[in-house]
Amino acid sequence: MRVHHHRNLPGVFAGRGSRIYDRTARTLLRGLYARIADDLVDVLPDGADVLDVGTGxxxxxxxxxxxxxxxHLVGVDLSADMVSAAQRNLSEFGGRATAQQGDVVDxxxxxxAFDLVVSSFSSHHWDDPAAAVPExxxxxxxGGRLYVYDFGFAPFDVITETARSRGVFGSSPVRTSRIRTGVLCPRRCTRQVLTA
Structure with missing residues (x-):
């Protein structure tokens, strides 16, 4: 198993950095998020409760x-500035789409509470991915599903091994595949699906 190195960079997602990332995500990376939404939209049951971890x-x-x-959509992020940006961006949807501050390990x-949990390009920032898995x-x-989308160097092996050793997400085999992102960089990402 590959060792996961701490890659959390909280300063990048605060203050001016959060404003830059907000603008970048809504413009240059919008196609990436649209691609992931297209991937998820048909697997969600009617009226599903969805949690986006590391929502930015x-x-x-x-x-x-x-x-x-x-x-019913809920986002959670460590950065208070990212949560504020998410709340602004989600305001048009009223109470059915919200964001709050929180940590993936707590x-x-x-x-x-949720039918589906998704994390897109966040898991490589998690301080302790092994502690995140049971949470x-x-x-x-x-029967709920966890969808993790990230770069190939993200801690997919840690997630898989922890799920196996802790006896969680054992309903179906872990599915890991490469998918196209819909943007130039990165052109592909890894998608991992685990079932509770």
Whole structure:
């Protein structure tokens, strides 16, 4: 198993950096989030509760809200500035799309609160991906799915091994594949799907 190195860069997602990332995500990376939303939209049950971990400025939630008005969408992020940006970007959807501050290893939600948890290009920032795995499983309903999209160097092996060793996400085999992103850089990313 590859060792996951701490890659959390909180300064990048605060102050001026958060404003730059918000603008970049809503413009240059919008196609990436649209591609991920297209990947998810048909697997979500009617009226699903969805959690986006590491939501940043909430662009993925915006894309999902536009495609499926029946969804209840929640974003969580470590950065207070990113949460503020997400709240601004999601305001057009009223109470069905919200964001709040939180940590992937201590999510502020009840057990079994979500039908699907997604993380897009966030897992490589997690300080302790092994501690995140059981927490992500905890907030999913039985049969719920975790979708992780990230660069190839993200801690996919840590997620898989922790899920196996802790006995979580054992309903179906872990599925890992490469998909096109819809943007020039990165052209492809890794998608990992685990079922609670």
């Amino acid at each position: 400025p909430g662009v993925l939630l915006t894309e999902l809200a536009r495609r499926r008005p029946d969804l 999510l502020p939600f009840a057990a079994g 992500l499983a905890r907030v999913l309903r039985p």
